[in-house]
Amino acid sequence: MTKYDRIVDGIRYPLAIKDEILEAVKTFEVREDDVWLITYRKSGTTWAQEILIFLSCGCDLAKRDKIDITERISFLDLLKPGMTEFAHVTAAKKPSPRIMETHMQSRHMPREIITKKPKIVYVARNPKDIAVSFYYFHKSNKLIKTFETWDEYFQAFYDGDLVGGSWFDMNLYWWNRRNDDNVLFLKYEDMKEDLGSVIVKISEFIGWPVPEGKLEEVVQHCSFGNMKNNPKINYTESKMIDISISPFMRKGLVGDWKNYFTVSQNEAFDKLYEEKMKGSGLTFRFE
Numbered sequence: 001m002t003k004y005d006r007i008v009d010g011i012r013y014p015l016a017i018k019d020e021i022l023e024a025v026k027t028f029e030v031r032e033d034d035v036w037l038i039t040y041r042k043s044g045t046t047w048a049q050e051i052l053i054f055l056s057c058g059c060d061l062a063k064r065d066k067i068d069i070t071e072r073i074s075f076l077d078l079l080k081p082g083m084t085e086f087a088h089v090t091a092a093k094k095p096s097p098r099i100m101e102t103h104m105q106s107r108h109m110p111r112e113i114i115t116k117k118p119k120i121v122y123v124a125r126n127p128k129d130i131a132v133s134f135y136y137f138h139k140s141n142k143l144i145k146t147f148e149t150w151d152e153y154f155q156a157f158y159d160g161d162l163v164g165g166s167w168f169d170m171n172l173y174w175w176n177r178r179n180d181d182n183v184l185f186l187k188y189e190d191m192k193e194d195l196g197s198v199i200v201k202i203s204e205f206i207g208w209p210v211p212e213g214k215l216e217e218v219v220q221h222c223s224f225g226n227m228k229n230n231p232k233i234n235y236t237e238s239k240m241i242d243i244s245i246s247p248f249m250r251k252g253l254v255g256d257w258k259n260y261f262t263v264s265q266n267e268a269f270d271k272l273y274e275e276k277m278k279g280s281g282l283t284f285r286f287e
Contacts, residue, residue: 011105011165017077021086025076025102028088028110034118035206037073037101038109040170041163042133043125044188045101047252049073051199051222052099052121055208059218075101076110105165106173117182119206122174125188126284127167128257128269131157135260138162154265158272168276175282189254189285195219224252255287 005012008022037052039045046069053072057063074091091098100118102109113120135153139146147153160166178185184205191198196219203210210218261269277283 005163009107011108012161012163014163021077021088022108024086025088025104025108026111028076028112029092030110030112030116030118031096031098032116032118033097034116035097035099036113036118036120037099037123038120038174039101039103039123040125040130040167041103042130042137044123044191045103047188047191047222047224048121048123048186048202049099049101051202051218052206054218054221055199055203055206055210056097056099058208059211059214061217061221064221073099073101077102077104103164105170117180120174120180120183121186121202121205122178122183123186123188123191124171124174124282124284126254126257126286127157127273128261128266128286129188129254130167132257132260133251134162150260151265154261158269171282172276172280175280187284192224192252192254195222254285257286 003015005014007013008019013022035052037045037048039048049069053067053069054064056072057067074087074094076087076091078087091100131154134157135147135150138153147156156162157167160168164170174183174185177183184202186198186201196215199215199218199222200210
């Protein structure tokens, strides 16, 4: 245990996420009409959140503007300053259909997520770009450890010894469930390349249609650049994030890892990646 976090069942958690929360979440009552957004941190979570919220509003911008992202999304493993009750307690009171979110590994998720079969949207991103984005998140987030150097952080990411655990464990688990009829496995890199196609895929999967002639407007609203400049989405007012160090939504690029990984780090990570992903069939674009 450090002053920032502790290890529970092999996974590192912020001290703010207490044992009682982890235990309560396991028995959280899942609804069949829930929509669950599940990601490893810094995989395009906020981006996917906004797509889901906009679709749930019938792609009506006026309706969307009246919604606070933290109120529409029930983020189970979040405990922010000022919260008067745990997120799972608040979520249990919300009307259907709920949009649920978590970064938890499978061993700590609600057991009913498998038996009730809600719609699950899983977004994956290549681990090298996640490593860089998560590094800056550590620097700016006031509730988790700040690493002194990139090299120190890289070793922790390589070892899977960060808040949330191993990238490999989480992504391989959901990749192996990709053929379940209630699971949609998406990739961040595809969102960057053709956002419109991904939005249509999500819309058809959940059953929240994009009105005829509205797709271009949805794409524009949900573009990374638009979201980065939107105070309703970009967490500029969050008490947990010091945006003077790094904005919550930073670059959103594919391939930015090349500016941080040394040659030896890249070689070591490529070897680890090959070992962990062997035979899975899961591939990513890294640039």
